[in-house]
Amino acid sequence: MSMDRLSRLLSDDGTPRIGFGGDYNPEQWDPSVWAEDVALMKEAGVNLVSVGIFSWALLEPTEGVYEFGWLDDVLELLHNAGIRVDLANASASPPPWLSHAYPESLPVTRSGVRLGYGSRQAFCASSADYRRAAAALTRKIVDRYASHPAVVMWHVHNEYGCHNQPCYCEVSGRAFQVWLAAKYGTIDAVNAAWGTAFWSQHYSSFREITPPRQSGASVNTCQVLDFARFSSDELLDCFRAEAAIIRDGSSHPVTTNFMGFSMGLDKPIDYWKWSEEMDIVSNDHYLIAADPRGYQELAMTADFLRGLAGGEPWMLMEHSTSAVNWQPRNRAKAPGEMLRNTMQHVARGADAALFFQWRASVAGTEKFHSAMLPHGGVSTARWREVVELGRSLQAISEVVGSRVTPPSVAIIHDTDARWGNELSDHPSVDVDVIAETRRWHSALLSTGVTSDIRRSIDEVSRYDVVIVPVQYLITQDGIDNLTGYVEQGGALIVTYFSGIVDEDDHLHLGSYPGAFAELLGVSMEEFFPLLAEEQVELTRFGFGRVFSEYGTVTTAEVLAEYAGGATAGSPAVTRRSFGTGVAYYVGTSLDRAGMLELLEQVGGGGRIVSAPGASDDVEIVSRSAGDRSWVFVINHGTQAAEVAIVGVELLSGRTVDGSLRVEAGQVAVVRVDAS
Ligand code: GAL
Numbered sequence: 184m185s186m187d188r189l190s191r192l193l194s195d196d197g198t199p200r201i202g203f204g205g206d207y208n209p210e211q212w213d214p215s216v217w218a219e220d221v222a223l224m225k226e227a228g229v230n231l232v233s234v235g236i237f238s239w240a241l242l243e244p245t246e247g248v249y250e251f252g253w254l255d256d257v258l259e260l261l262h263n264a265g266i267r268v269d270l271a272n273a274s275a276s277p278p279p280w281l282s283h284a285y286p287e288s289l290p291v292t293r294s295g296v297r298l299g300y301g302s303r304q305a306f307c308a309s310s311a312d313y314r315r316a317a318a319a320l321t322r323k324i325v326d327r328y329a330s331h332p333a334v335v336m337w338h339v340h341n342e343y344g345c346h347n348q349p350c351y352c353e354v355s356g357r358a359f360q361v362w363l364a365a366k367y368g369t370i371d372a373v374n375a376a377w378g379t380a381f382w383s384q385h386y387s388s389f390r391e392i393t394p395p396r397q398s399g400a401s402v403n404t405c406q407v408l409d410f411a412r413f414s415s416d417e418l419l420d421c422f423r424a425e426a427a428i429i430r431d432g433s434s435h436p437v438t439t440n441f442m443g444f445s446m447g448l449d450k451p452i453d454y455w456k457w458s459e460e461m462d463i464v465s466n467d468h469y470l471i472a473a474d475p476r477g478y479q480e481l482a483m484t485a486d487f488l489r490g491l492a493g494g495e496p497w498m499l500m501e502h503s504t505s506a507v508n509w510q511p512r513n514r515a516k517a518p519g520e521m522l523r524n525t526m527q528h529v530a531r532g533a534d535a536a537l538f539f540q541w542r543a544s545v546a547g548t549e550k551f552h553s554a555m556l557p558h559g560g561v562s563t564a565r566w567r568e569v570v571e572l573g574r575s576l577q578a579i580s581e582v583v584g585s586r587v588t589p590p591s592v593a594i595i596h597d598t599d600a601r602w603g604n605e606l607s608d609h610p611s612v613d614v615d616v617i618a619e620t621r622r623w624h625s626a627l628l629s630t631g632v633t634s635d636i637r638r639s640i641d642e643v644s645r646y647d648v649v650i651v652p653v654q655y656l657i658t659q660d661g662i663d664n665l666t667g668y669v670e671q672g673g674a675l676i677v678t679y680f681s682g683i684v685d686e687d688d689h690l691h692l693g694s695y696p697g698a699f700a701e702l703l704g705v706s707m708e709e710f711f712p713l714l715a716e717e718q719v720e721l722t723r724f725g726f727g728r729v730f731s732e733y734g735t736v737t738t739a740e741v742l743a744e745y746a747g748g749a750t751a752g753s754p755a756v757t758r759r760s761f762g763t764g765v766a767y768y769v770g771t772s773l774d775r776a777g778m779l780e781l782l783e784q785v786g787g788g789g790r791i792v793s794a795p796g797a798s799d800d801v802e803i804v805s806r807s808a809g810d811r812s813w814v815f816v817i818n819h820g821t822q823a824a825e826v827a828i829v830g831v832e833l834l835s836g837r838t839v840d841g842s843l844r845v846e847a848g849q850v851a852v853v854r855v856d857a858s
Contacts, residue, residue: 185436185462186496186534190583192335193230193267199583200230201576202498202535204266205555207232209257210241211544217257220542221264223556228573232261232541233500235271236341237303239320240278246316249323262333270334272324272425274317275341276303285312291352294397304346308417309358314424321428329433337429339422339439342467344452349414351394360389362413376687377405404606405688411451411602419457426460436462440500441491443468443484444617448605453598454491455638464492467501467539470524472514478819479625481524482802485531486624487596489587490636496534496584504538505553505565513551518564519848522572523817526850529579530804530815532587536576579833579852585808592627592634592791593646594620595654603656603688604680611712613729614680619652619772626778631794631803640664647790648674654681656688662698669702670762674785677703678769679730694734696768703768704739704759707732711750719771720746721755724780727771731755739768756781796826801845810857818845830855
């Protein structure tokens, strides 16, 4: 809802527009540059910029002394040009004075090293000093700018948890004890949940508990898991406190920018929980230059964001026009790649597409990061592409407010299941939730099938097929929900290393896959993970990688066995009818051909309807509203594509009367009216 409202606020006459712009850091430049910035923003069609994200040290140069003059001038310039502002509360980068005045506010690593300032996000989430200072700054900014006509939304902090968490300091340790006391009530309950009878870890009081600091051997996994949950909650408390101050003084939507799938156990943020606190769900996405099919990961991330937004439109707060600065080899994007990337996000539900950043920096660690306005200025191909992108977004702005056409397939992704799988001492380091999720997502993508990403406890009855990749940890509620889904007619696919533990990382006893064994009708006894480059032949569906098992079926029918190797004869792919539905088990990581063959079997009878013309290179996604839909055809390949469709192609304005040709690397967006 707020996203719809925001899109209306982006134009003077209130007609919906796709948000387009980026992080604007004018404080890095002499004020004489600002007028040119604003003029060029107009030329590019920029309608929204994020301002002040890293400005704390300039806005409050010494504690309690504020200097807002420069920001007043910047907002005035933007307002006069009709450019709207996503104003930051600037809490992301505490200034040096804060670290000097309150040295305990600096975060501490797992091995006890207190980090320095000199970069950004140099604070401990539990630090009362940081929290007090961030709240005071937020209050000042809100008091001053809440009714500024340029400001249309609020940007709290920036990418929470990117650089400073988890923190293992004493202050965090005490906060962890309080968090545990609230969760468990008694120390006995902690001992039971953490299985502390193992290795003599029994605790007599909450005061004995520390963060899971570096130790001689692997640390208690449930302690690690709870510490991840605690760390996410500590930062969420910071967000809540700052957002509450903003909401007290302003009715504009509040967001903070997420980081897609980046938040594993090493940077734990539970976005499912966090998204409930957002007025607008927003995300930052960066391609990995070394990934030749990075657009598949982009598509999966965008689908995740739509899930976090509950299916509503969401906002792409940052992506890059070209290279970044933080990968080993930072390559420029190919011509047309930026347009394809942006259109992928919009096709998958984004109603705004912004970049980091507006003007490429002259100094600092990000000086080699691309920007909308490159070092070379306006006589560059990148600038011309940026201007062209602004025009393209304008041409398709009628999609604003529409929803992605409801998918018939959902993929389950739980934060706890991912973090749990990343705990130490597992059968194989190659079992990777994100990699396996991507295999399934990409297989569907290659047939033009869009999937939603949902949690195991979400209502999934409207999906014809639900895929559960590497659900290592599952709660009883999750099992009950997915069992009920099958019983009432759904088709469920569960992969290897699922159902293994409960929320305390205690095994679901019995045969594997633990909590899923009965529903799937299989009984596995031992794991036999494959070596890094090893593959095992199956009697059907090609080859398996990563994982295999010894075992048998109880009530399931065997669709494929391991054809050779140590697990020869054990079931690899099975099917069990249950209630009016069907549950499949896939005990290994199927290759693409095998996955598609299985999906064809599961999706028979219209459960999965592919889009003709889609392929590994040609992405087809649609959004719809009422009787109208918009079909995005994004050609990532080197050959022209042909798609059968009737409608109006919005980027060119041309009528398509049956066959659409999309040249290599190009994008088409076709409006289709149901007649
Ligand atoms: C993001 C961050 C931006 C910028 C960008 C560079 O993580 O929010 O401030 O650093 O990365 O890719």
